[in-house]
Amino acid sequence: MTSTATNTTVRRRRAFSRKDRITLSAFVGIPTAFHILLVWVPAIGTIGLSFTFWSGIHISDIKWAGIENYNNIFTGTPVFWEAIWHNVIWLLWFGLIATPLGILLAYQIDRQIRGHRFYESAFFVPVVLSLAVTGIIWNFMLQPGGFVQGILGRDISNPISFYGNYDINTYVILGIASWRHIGYIMLLYLSGLKSVDPSLKEAAAIDGATEWQTFRKVILPTMKPVNIIIIVITVIDSLRAFDIVYMIYGSGTGWPILGILVFQNISGGGMSMKGAAYAVILFALCIGPMITYLKQSFAEDVK
Amino acid sequence: MSEQNNGISRRSVLKGAAVGGLGIAAGGSLLAGCGSKDVGPMKWGGRGLEESSVKWHEAVKAAYEKASGNTVTLNMNDANAFQNNLSQYLQGTPDDGFDWMAGYRMQFYADQGLLEDVSSVWDEIGDQFADSYKIASTGSDGKQYFLPTSWYPWGLHYRKSTMTELGLDPENIATWDDFMKMLEATKKKGLIGYALGDKGGWEAMGTFDILNARINGYQFHVDLLAGKEKWTDAKVAEVFKHFEMMIPYMNKNVLDISWEGMRDLLLQKKCGAMLMGSWFSGDFKTLSQADYDDLWIVPFPEINPEHGRDTIDAPIDGLCVAANGENIEGGKELVKWLASKEGMQARLDSGNTFTSANKGQDTSSYDPFQKQQLAVMGEAKYITQFLDRDTRQDFANPVVAPAIQNFLRAPKDINKILESVQAQWDALPAL
Structure with a gap:
């Protein structure tokens, strides 16, 4: 027994030549070093900074603050709760409306409904634009004096208040975000659907399954890896939302959202620690559901 | 516009991170008192990408180059982005002289050691400004860190x-x-x-x-x-x-x-x-x-x-010299000229509609609107x-x-x- 084990170990060790080992450690080591340097060091630095008072300039000026910044945010900053509320609505909207719409669209296009090529390209176009560009385009369209206002015959003294009216601006922003998100989800799902073996669907049809049953019992489980990606993307995109809002409202508090608060506090002077605390809250919100979900799905895979 | 913003933040974040809080004192006044006018090429960070703003910056830059023989590189920035990124900008590789504001916003950065003391410039041309401007240009340590150029009501x-x-x-x-x-x-x-x-x-x-x-x-x-x-x-x-x-x-x-x-x-x-x-x-x-x-x-x-x-x-705008600039003496020469009567005259001659903060400025070339701005500000006893x-x-x-x-x-x-x-x-x- 002992000798076999030793033999195996020795054989394994011998399998890697000296050169192999150097190459391997370089391939693993260099990216790891960069990852630690560029991701973990700043992340841990940010977490540390969020527990201090600091003007953001001299290291020697840092003072320990305990949980004071968090206390300030949770109990003394009403705009934080407005921002959280906007993030939550964003997540619900994406999760319940935009993402399902994207999946539905992908499914219909995959079934090659009439005009599917047209729909595919029409919904695909916004995906190639970055979120910042999306924000710029829609700002030009809807702002006072913008294109849509012009079509409606409204001049700058008499525009429809798309961005300033708090009864509707949330839906305007979410509509703009969905414009891109639906196409993105459609694209991801479509590429997944293309790889589903058509014989599965045929088999289901022969067994007398309805369209809905086929989708739910056959397609959806086959698409599990794509489903995970889509859920992750939906949650993360909703929480880290920033670009579109920044392009429309700037760094002010016109329509507060967590990403904007991080930026507003870190840029400018003397409150980087509060911005860091916002960033940590955002990080905690993102990482919580992600870990839970990924753990669960990996556990099922192992089973 | 956004290109430029991104350029600034990326560059300054990287450099700022590298420099950290350390290099601040390095600028110092190693070259102080060299007194020569030939101070080498210098950089000027301008705020405002509106056409009118770019126009006067370029005109004034040309006038200074002609008057001094020095070479100036002008970097224009979006005003808001510049403001938001200032602390990273100053910790990175800032321009030698840059457009900024008087009062609290200047004092904060002066206290952090990111601005160069320009008291020596005030010794030379300080008599061109009213006392209230000197107060607005003074940091909490009693030294001057700012030169006023213009103000508006x-x-x-x-x-x-x-x-x-x-x-x-x-x-x-x-x-x-x-x-x-x-x-x-x-x-x-x-x-x-x-x-x-x-x-x-x-x-x-x-x-x-x-x-x-x-x-x-x-x-x-x-x-x-x-x-x-x-x-x-x-x-x-x-x-x-x-x-x-x-x-x-x-x-x-x-x-x-x-x-x-x-x-x-x-x-x-x-x-x-x-x-x-x-x-x-x-x-x-x-x-x-x-x-x-x-x-x-x-x-x-x-x-x-x-x-x-x-x-x-009636906010006062003007210029500061960055402590981390490559050419601090050059920066001082630059802001001295820009804030002086000659510099402001060049700016006014370019058609700029601001009013000069310079006490000795010849206001005869002012148009009626500029004169009215002065009158509106002059009427007030207190300036905020x-x-x-x-x-x-x-x-x-x-x-x-x-x-x-x-x-x-x-x-x-x-x-x-x-x-x-x-x-x-x-x-x-x-x-």
Whole structure:
């Protein structure tokens, strides 16, 4: 027994030549070093900074603050709760409306409904634009004096208040975000659907399954890896939302959202620690559901 | 625009991270007292990408190069992005001289050791400025870190032609009642009485400043912003009561437009008057001389006779020298010339519509609008800088801006809003 084990170990060790080992450690080591340097060091630095008072300039000026910044945010900053509320609505909207719409669209296009090529390209176009560009385009369209206002015959003294009216601006922003998100989800799902073996669907049809049953019992489980990606993307995109809002409202508090608060506090002077605390809250919100979900799905895979 | 913003932040974040808090003292004054005019090539960081702003920067740069024989590299930046990124910019590889503002915003960076002491420049050309400017240029250690170049008033701007058509004469508005009558008359003719935008969150601070100064006086205003008075004071509520009285005469889309929108409302003759800093007049001039000639400014009317019209927001703009610049002596030479009478003359000659901060400036070349700006500022006994320059930065934009936006959305909530503002002030860390 002992000798076999030793033999195996020795054989394994011998399998890697000296050169192999150097190459391997370089391939693993260099990216790891960069990852630690560029991701973990700043992340841990940010977490540390969020527990201090600091003007953001001299290291020697840092003072320990305990949980004071968090206390300030949770109990003394009403705009934080407005921002959280906007993030939550964003997540619900994406999760319940935009993402399902994207999946539905992908499914219909995959079934090659009439005009599917047209729909595919029409919904695909916004995906190639970055979120910042999306924000710029829609700002030009809807702002006072913008294109849509012009079509409606409204001049700058008499525009429809798309961005300033708090009864509707949330839906305007979410509509703009969905414009891109639906196409993105459609694209991801479509590429997944293309790889589903058509014989599965045929088999289901022969067994007398309805369209809905086929989708739910056959397609959806086959698409599990794509489903995970889509859920992750939906949650993360909703929480880290920033670009579109920044392009429309700037760094002010016109329509507060967590990403904007991080930026507003870190840029400018003397409150980087509060911005860091916002960033940590955002990080905690993102990482919580992600870990839970990924753990669960990996556990099922192992089973 | 965004290209440039990104350029700055990326570069400065990387470099800033590398330099960290360490290299600050390195600049020092190794070269001090070398006295030579030949100081090598230097860099100038300019704020403002509007056509009018770029134009005068380039004209002044050319004039300096001609006068001194030195080479200047001019880097123009978007004004807001530059402001947001300043601390990273100054910790990275800043330009030697750069456009900045007087008062609290300068002092903060001077205290952090990011600005170069320019007392030696003040020794040379200090007699060209009034004492109040020296105070505004002085850091908390008593040394000067700033050279003033221009200033502009926050006053009621209007188009003379519009007011003539309406049969109104804003120059003769003496009281709040007259002012309300003017707004009413403008509204009756189907125009916006008082144009306001607050999408950016700072634009409406000007209206708050002037109402507070008119109703409660300079001292209360300054003390309030320094935290010595309370936002929950009935005096502050009184300010917002007046603010609320103006809302019916405003455009209905205050939160949709920023200062550019206000400018355009006036430009397109959609409104009677608006309160704004005169800096935007350059855009009128860029459009056409006729539009510029039509523009006029008067001080905001008196409300409380005890204070009359004794206060005005008249922010001072100017230049600083970065302590981390490559060519500190060059930076000092540059700002010395730019702020001097000759430098400002070159700027005025290029058609810039600001008024010079230089005491000895020959004002004979001023156009009527510039002379009126001087008159409006000259009338005031007390000069304030503007809310976001007169109080803590972690208070002005993160706290006061959303408070005023919330007030404009729901004026009846003002008491709750003011309580929250005071609570947020109380919760600020002592930095």
